[in-house]
Amino acid sequence: MASVDECREALHQLAARLDADAETGGKLDLDRTLACRVPDLETAFHGRLTGGRLVGIADGDDPKAKIALTAASDDLIALVTGKLDATRAIASRQVQVRANPFDLLKLRKLL
Structure with a gap:
């Protein structure tokens, strides 16, 4: 089982990757x-996807979040590092994503 700090770091790595993608034009068109x-x-953890970036990552839940991802600690790290295929993980319910259908289509770029 991964630690809270490792999960936090994985989310910051994801944010850095999204920043790099946004700078090269691979912008994720969401503000959620x-x-x-x-x-x-x-x-x-909670944050905001805006302008192709993941910003404001902080500890704690946001029960009103428009997008919610639920995963075990090891699965979260594997997902962010690319060791876990997002489509398979979601299909097998290893990772759960709650969002409206249009946002899910846009999130494919992220995952």
């Missing part, structure tokens, strides 16, 4: 609040 829940650690 995001919650990332890690049930095995009984913790959560």
